[in-house]
Amino acid sequence: MTEVNAQFPSLEEQENRDDLFYIIDRLCIAAVKIDFDADKVIVHKHSPDAGDWGRSERWSEFVKVCFGGEFYRNESIRARVSLEGLRSFYESGAPFDTLIPTTLIRGRKISVNLYRPKPGPEHEHSVFLVVKDENDPGLMQRIVNLFVYTNCDYFIYLDGQRNSYIMFSGNPNTPLPPVITADYDTEVVKYAEAFVVPEERDFVIEQMKLENVLKILDERGVHSFTTGVTEHGRYTRKKVEYRYFNKADKMILLYRTDITDIYFENQRQTKELERALEKAYTDALTSVLNRQGIEYKAQKLLSQSRGRCALMFIDLDNFKTINDIYGHDMGDNVLRQAAFALKGEVGPSDLVGRLGGDEFVIFFADIKDNNAVLSVGRKILERVGLITAGFNLPVQVTASIGVSFTPGGLQRSFADLVKTADGLAYNSKNNGKNQLTLEGCADEGDAQLQL
Numbered sequence: 001m002t003e004v005n006a007q008f009p010s011l012e013e014q015e016n017r018d019d020l021f022y023i024i025d026r027l028c029i030a031a032v033k034i035d036f037d038a039d040k041v042i043v044h045k046h047s048p049d050a051g052d053w054g055r056s057e058r059w060s061e062f063v064k065v066c067f068g069g070e071f072y073r074n075e076s077i078r079a080r081v082s083l084e085g086l087r088s089f090y091e092s093g094a095p096f097d098t099l100i101p102t103t104l105i106r107g108r109k110i111s112v113n114l115y116r117p118k119p120g121p122e123h124e125h126s127v128f129l130v131v132k133d134e135n136d137p138g139l140m141q142r143i144v145n146l147f148v149y150t151n152c153d154y155f156i157y158l159d160g161q162r163n164s165y166i167m168f169s170g171n172p173n174t175p176l177p178p179v180i181t182a183d184y185d186t187e188v189v190k191y192a193e194a195f196v197v198p199e200e201r202d203f204v205i206e207q208m209k210l211e212n213v214l215k216i217l218d219e220r221g222v223h224s225f226t227t228g229v230t231e232h233g234r235y236t237r238k239k240v241e242y243r244y245f246n247k248a249d250k251m252i253l254l255y256r257t258d259i260t261d262i263y264f265e266n267q268r269q270t271k272e273l274e275r276a277l278e279k280a281y282t283d284a285l286t287s288v289l290n291r292q293g294i295e296y297k298a299q300k301l302l303s304q305s306r307g308r309c310a311l312m313f314i315d316l317d318n319f320k321t322i323n324d325i326y327g328h329d330m331g332d333n334v335l336r337q338a339a340f341a342l343k344g345e346v347g348p349s350d351l352v353g354r355l356g357g358d359e360f361v362i363f364f365a366d367i368k369d370n371n372a373v374l375s376v377g378r379k380i381l382e383r384v385g386l387i388t389a390g391f392n393l394p395v396q397v398t399a400s401i402g403v404s405f406t407p408g409g410l411q412r413s414f415a416d417l418v419k420t421a422d423g424l425a426y427n428s429k430n431n432g433k434n435q436l437t438l439e440g441c442a443d444e445g446d447a448q449l450q451l
Contacts, residue, residue: 029110030066030131033117034059036086037125059083076164076182080114086127089114100166101157101251102134110134153238153256158184160214160250174231174258185210197228197235204240213242214250226259237263283354285332286339294353298363299414301351302406307366309406310373311414313421314342314380316358317398317433326393334387334397341383345376361418370405370438377401377436385434398434400425405439 031044041059063081064072072078079085080099089097093116100112111132117123154170154177163184170176177191188208196204204227206212216223224241237260245251281293289297302309316338323331335358342352342360351363367373384399402424406412424437431437 027133028130029133030129032062032066032129033126034086034129035126036083036090039083074180074182076162077180081129086114087125090116090125090127099129101159153258156254157245158210158242158252158254160210160252163210165254174229174236195229195231197230200227203227208240213252217242217244217247217252226263236260283339286336286354288339288343288360289351289353291353291355294351294355294361294363295414297351298353298417301363301365302411302414305365305406309412309417310364310367311404311417311421312362312364312373312377312380313402313404313418313425314338314360314362314384315400315422315425315429316360316384317400317429318395319358319397321395322388322393322397325395330391330393333391337387337390338384338397338399341387342380345379345383355418359422361421363414363417367405373403374436374438377403377438381434381436400429400433401436402426402428403436403438 028045030046032046033042033044034040035042036059039058039060041057041062043055043062046055060083067077067081077099080089080097095116097114098111099114100110102111111134113130113132115128115130117126117128152169152171153174155168156165157168158165162182164182165180165184167177167179170179175191175195177187181187189205192201192204192208204225207223207225213223222241222243224239226237226239229236229238236258238256239259240254240256243253245253281289281296283290283293298311316334319331319334322334335354338358338360339352339354342362346352346362346364349365351365353361353363355361362376364373364376380401381399384397388395388397402421404417404420404424406417420439424439428435428437
């Protein structure tokens, strides 16, 4: 009786075993036992064809079908499922090894793992390979539904420990990187060189380096940037974003979305804003910068400059007489001609502005020596002196000019430069008008130029 019970399990034991088989069947898509010494595989389960169950054949042939397509072409996976790779895994003593992490295959979420059997003579030189069904309504599925099929150019599961990845999904309308690779960093460089616009190529390669990605994710939790990509000869704008899926195992979600329409709309709005600001910074009468504009732009240049800057303050002489005798229309004409004369004598990096009334300033962002400023000042004195002659007016408008400087490499505010140059222009006016006073060193005094 005892022998019979040993050979034939009780009804309760049989039910428990059936329940266990049922659970395994639900969780496991495929399970095989591989004898790497004999190059033999026994199929315990292989969906969807139950007729394969219990079948035995050479593993080196079966694996080409089991891991066909992109998976078997992956050098890392091919090496790990080879007879030598299985033997190495068995001898390592590790309980399991993940060949392919959770990924989507034809809409189904799976993972592929190797398991080392418990010790025993019946399991010597053998390992189990199990394809598990990971398809549940968890985080990954929600991410896929929300992003992959609606917004993403591609969606990648990146293994930060192995420098490898598997692509869940890719938009066929955009050039795509390989579906699977064991060398992520190399593929990043190849893809950038092929499709990223040249001016941003080095930046993108640096941003996508795995070492840099892991560093930024550890610091900030998310890493994203935008770049230009050429698609079928057309410029597009892309946003690339990395987030941890499993920080402990350095499993990362990498996805890229197309933001071309948003990018160009932002560009349009930015240009409109720039035009609006330029209009707000421009003097309506003379078309040079107004007080607000010259102060804003000059102060910005001052904060960036490491060289020597200069500010020229120009006060028109006898302008009030023109206004009083010939009216404001003539006065406006003189102001417009004065602004035209100033703009004609400066370089593209210099700023011309009207502070108000008959007072103008020129800001020189980078000067080599005082002679360059003196040369401009001399020409301005000459040109302003000819303005009223062009209107056949007996009263001559001239200019009284003062110039202040920033010490090389030292900061000085725009307001301070204006105050100093204004005082020097006042000296020019008191000393006879139609002249320029240049700020000098403390022991040298101010230099003057008079026509």
